[in-house]
Amino acid sequence: MEVIGRASDTADAGSERELELYFGPQHLGMVGNFSITLKVEGDRIIKATANPGYLHRGFEKLMEYRTWIQNFPLVCRVNVIEPDSMEWVYARAVEKLAGIEAPERAQYIRSIYLEMARIASHLFGLWAYSNMLGFDTPAQWAMYHRDLLLDRFEELTGGRVYHIYIWPGGVRRDFPDGFADRLVKTLHSIGGCVPDYDATFFNNRLFYERAHGVGKLTQQQAKTLGATGQTLRATGMKYDIRKVEPYAAYDKIPWEVPTREEGDAYSRVWVIRDEMIESVHMIFKLLDAMPEGEVYNSVPNPFKWRIPPGETYVRCESSRGELGLYMVSDGGDKPYKVHFRTPSYPHGLTILEKLLEGASIADVGNTMISLYVVAPEIDR
Amino acid sequence: MGKPSILSPFRAIKYLFQKPVTLRYPFEKKEPAPRYRGFHLNDWEQCTGCGNCADICPNEAITMIDVPEIEPDPDSGEKGERPQLDYGRCCFCGLCVDICPPGSLRLSRDYLHIHFDTDTFTFVPQDDKKDCETFLPAEEYSILKASLTHRRRDYEGFSSDLDYALFEPERVPMAELPAEERKSSFIEQVIGYSTEEAIEEAARCLECELCEAACPANLKIADYVKAIYEGDSARALRTIFEDNPLPAICGRICMKHCEDACSLGLRGEPVAIRWLKRFASDSVQDYRETLGIQPGPATGKSIAVIGAGAGGLALAYHLRLKGHDVTVFDSLDAGGGMLRIGPPRYRLPEEALDRDVDFIASLGVEFHFNTTVGKDVQFDELLQDYDAVFIGVGLGVSRTARIENEDRAIMALDFLEQSKLDTRPEVGRQIIVIGGGNVAMDVARTCVRLQEAQYPGEETSTKTVCLESWDEMPATEEEIKESKEEGIQINPAWGPKAIILEDGEVKGLDCKAVKSVFDEDGRFSPTFYEDKTMVLEGDMVIEAIGQGYDLSFIPDELSLEFTERRKVKVDENGMTSIEGVFAGGDIVNVNMDAVTAIADAKRAAEGIHKMLSQH
Incomplete structure (x- = not known):
């Protein structure tokens, strides 16, 4: 060290x-x-x-100087690991202020896309965590599997990391021909490796010994400190915004919220694993239920688009917890104010500081990554 | 749950015997997806240089640069510029692709650029249509040399799709009277936009300003459309009046060169600029109050204007604002000139005409109506009495086709003028109109209306015949379409030979088939198949084959000079070969429409003011 x-x-x-x-x-x-x-x-x-102050780009301020549409290439860069939920909250906030809705097929596509993003993000997280603990093999697999999903993203959106796909009024393009089949195939090949992941990592005694009891939070502490996502669900609380306040097409299909009781690093990583599997099943169900039709209700010309004055708060369940966006329009062609409520903010600051008190030096990285802290989110 | 196993990780050993999943680059290459967002491609033939890509780019990675080999052509909306990309700034978001009105800008699947010189990051993209040196076929391409100037052919990625474009390709439909209803009256056919419709239509404008370059009078179109979008019709009208004092007229009958250049028209419908101008004018109650325009302080100089048409009125307006005294002479009994005679009332109602004319008169312009220069007042006198003279007489003489029994044909302008009087001329049951231009369509459509009124419920017909084929006909597509809707039968590529008389009565028109209208040099020189003839039956023939000017009031010794195309020659100030005599309008320009006359008048007004300020 x-x-x-x-x-x-x-x-x-x-x-x-x-x-x-x-x-x-x-x-x-x-x-x-x-x-x-x-x-x-x-x-x-x-x-x-x-x-956290190593990646301050002033996005929230920059967004006040760009038109509603021009902000899309910025907003996704707030979180490198999972840009897609960022796109969703921004697009949804614009839609709410402008009073427009996306067609039904677009809602399904958005859900599928956000779940793809969740799996890709969790795989990235799994790489980070297992790699940090010294489990190189599953880390490499996770990176490979994430790459397979990035191929699907590339096919759908044209970009591998920054997709810029969800737009006010729907999504930017419909599925290309045969996309659904290839997506299913990709998910099957990732899902087929779950037993290998389990054997090498999740059911590995070394991992258990290393993560068990580390960074333990009680449900009460988690709630008080503002934990969301798997940090909260690992303490036994069944709280997921996709259930509490369903958006996109999450209320159209049945699905489960995975939880654990222990509240430590070990259970948090297990929740991530279960969530990934649940997401794969969700995508299958969404693909089956997806209707035909339009995917985009066109929005006004971006040079002249003015949005009526108002303010709104939109939130979604990102792969790391509750992601919120507060937006104010003064009736102009640009946002008056944009502010993110990112899950890494409480996780990476208040909770991490609290959990590290009394911990050993060897557990610092372990605790931090199990909380799934993404630094660019904290400091936009 | 029991404690996990310590032996289970050995399951991973099987992967030792499997093929690696990583690609051995550059021997194995990953093929990007068909929608991949890589380097730009730009079809230079489709691109107009409108610059919308540069405007939307959130990173300011695109700069519009002048391309010497592309000649700017304002009439067709070609700016002569092309986008230049700075790949040090580009984030490959593809907003430029989705805003590109012609759809020329696309992204390719190339993404490799290897070079020691960072200046090479700045690049003007083309595509394989024009640039064969950069875009190479598969056998010549090597990934080891891949760069912005060594790329693959047929390697398109993310490209434009009209369904997902960031602009609205379709215009807000304009409410119009249906053909059956409008045939029976002279009520204005186009109903006009409501405020909501006008705002929605104005919102389509991308502000690329190609229209402004195409407009002969260079109106600040993007500005006034924006003002309409912002709900400020007064500001829109003030902007229009800077260049064009006849918005109610031009908002109805302008030849809209601007809309031909509009970038949205390339794959959709252009912004309805003409109807928006009409909206700006119609939605303002009182011009004078809204504009707050006053004549300038008196200069003591005086100008005589011959002809109260679009050119004369516009000139009078501009010079009154400078404080000069303006006197307008016209042989008609009201202002408007050809605008009063020509366009039928269903296109240009009298109220709209009066509105613009009355406003200009209210600025203190003196009108001498029913006064023909050369008859009631001599040109020499004007030259003596005034500091400058402007000739804007227009084309007031109908041309004839020189066919047999021509004395029995009625001339278009006479007919149109009479049709506006309370005592409307009697028309036949079967009318033949000779001509394929807009005037011929105006005449034919006026005839249909008069027939409906004079022979209600009876069978009548109106036909037109012209030398030109469908593609060559000078009438606008709009006019042809609307004429057809009203039941007018158009016979293109037939030449009139003789008016057939029987017992002194018109019985029809003898026509022969046209071989060609123009000769090899594109000059008007029709040839016919003498043996292929046709007889159109009819009891009335109207000739509408064009108009000429009558400048006989100018004494010969002044020796007015003309151009090769038989137009009055003027210099850059609008002055003719006679000192102190300026000219504009149809006798000068080849467009021969209102807005070009207004542009000429503006130029002449500046020329006159400059001349008078020097003395």
Whole structure:
């Protein structure tokens, strides 16, 4: 571990054995542009201070200077891992303010697309987590399987990472010919490897010993600290915005919200695994139920499109938890104000700092990645 | 749940014996998806240089640059510019593709650019239609050389789709009287946009301003359309009046060169600029109050204007604003000139005409109606009494086809003029109109209406005959379509030979088939099949084959000069070969329409003002 430390010489810094350690942003155990300043006594952490300010791009401000449509290439870049839920909240907020709706087929396509994104994002997360714990083999598989999904994204949207696909009024293009079949095939080939993942990672004794009991949260703590997504569901709470406040086509098909009781890193990763499997099943059901028809209700010319004054808050269940977008229009051709409520914000700041108190140095990366912190989300 | 196994990971060993999933680049290459968003392609033949791609680009990666080999052609909406991409900025979002009105800009599946020079990131894209050196067939292409200038042929990726375009290709439909209803009256055929419709139509405009370059008078179209979109008709009207003081007239009968250039018209319908101008004019109660225009402080200079048509009126307006005294002479009893005689009332109602004319008169322009220059007042006197003279007499003399028994034919302009009087001329039951232009269509459609009134319930017919074929006919498509709707039978490619008389009564028109209308050099020189003839039955023949000018009031010793096309020659200030005499309108330009006359008048007004300011 690359540790730079210095003995604290301030009087109020506690005992003489206290050290300040910088964990990241150039740390091997750190994924993303993020750092944590640790105050340690021996191997014990006394205080952790999260430092997200390495990727500030001023997106929320920049968006006030771009027209409603021009913001799409920006909004997806807020979260590199899963740009798609960002597109959805932005497009939905614009739709709500402008009073337009997407056709039904587009709603199904949006759901399928968001679930594809969830699987791709979870695979990325799985890579990060298993890789960080030293499980290189399943990490490589996860990367490969994510790439298979990126191929499908490329086919559907033209882009591999930044898709810019969900638009106000629907989606940007319909499925290409034979897309559904190829998507099913891809999902089958990923699903067929679940036993291998289980054997090498999820049912691996080493993983259990390493993650069990680490970063444990009670349900009460999770609720108080603003946890959402799998962090909350791993504490036994069945809370998913796709169920609570269904959007797109999530109320059109039956599906389950996977939960665990323990609330530790181990259960959080298991929830991710179960969610991926559930998402695959959801896509199959959505593909079967998807109606024919239009996928785009055209919106006005982007140079002249003015949206009536108003404000709105839109939220969705991203792969990491509740993603919200608050948007204000003053009746102009650009947003007056855009503000994101990203799930990594409470996870990466308040919860992480809380969980690291009293933890050992070896568990820092373990805890952080199990909370699924995506740094660009915290600091837009 | 029991504790997981420590041995289970050995399951992964089987992967040791499997083929690796990674590609061995560059020996194995991954084929991008057909919708892949890679480097740009641009079809230079379709591209007009409108610059919408540059406007929408969120990264300002696109710059419009002048391309020397492309000649700008405002009439067809060709700006002579093409987009240049900076791949240091481009994020491959494809917004430029979805906004491209002609659909010329696409993205390819190429994505490799390897070069030591970062300047090569700036690139003007073309496609394999024109650029054979960059876009190579599969056998010449090597991935090891892949760059912006070494690309694959037929490698299209994300391309434009009209169903998902960011602009609206279809215009807001204009309510019109149905053919059956309008045939029976002279009520205005086009009903006009409501405020909501006008705003919706104005919202389609992409503000690329190709229309402004195409308009002879260079109206600030994008600005006034935007003002209409913002619900500010007054601002729209003020913008229009900067260049065109006849919006109620032009909003109805303009030849709309702007709409021919509109980029939305390339794959859809152009913005209804003419109807929007009409809306701006109609939705304002009082011009004077809205515009707040006053004549300029008096300069003591005076200008005589011959002809109160579009050119004369516009000139009077511009010069009054500069404070000069303007006197207009016209042989008719009201202002408007050919606009009053020519367009039938269902196209241009008298109220609209009066509205524009009265406003210009209210600025203090002095009108001398029923005054013919050369008869009631001499040209020499005008030259002596005024500081400058403007000739805007237009084409007021009907041309004839020189056929047998021609004295029995009625001339188009006489007929149109009379048809506007309360005592409308009597028409026949079977009318033959000679001519294939807009005037011929006006005449034929007027005839249909008069027949409906004079022979209610009886069988009547109106036919037109012209030398030109369907494709060559000078009448606008709109006029031909509407004429057909009203039951007019059009006979193209037939030449009139003689009016057939029986006992002194008109019985029909003898026609011969046309071989060709124009000679090899494109000059008018019709040839016929003398043996192939046809007789059109009819009891009335009207000739509408064009008009000429009568400038006999200008004394010969002044030696007015003409161009090769027999138009009055003027310099860049609109001045003729006679010092202090300016000219404009149909006698000068080849477009021969109202808006070009207005453009001529603006140029002449500036020329006159400049001349008078010097003395």
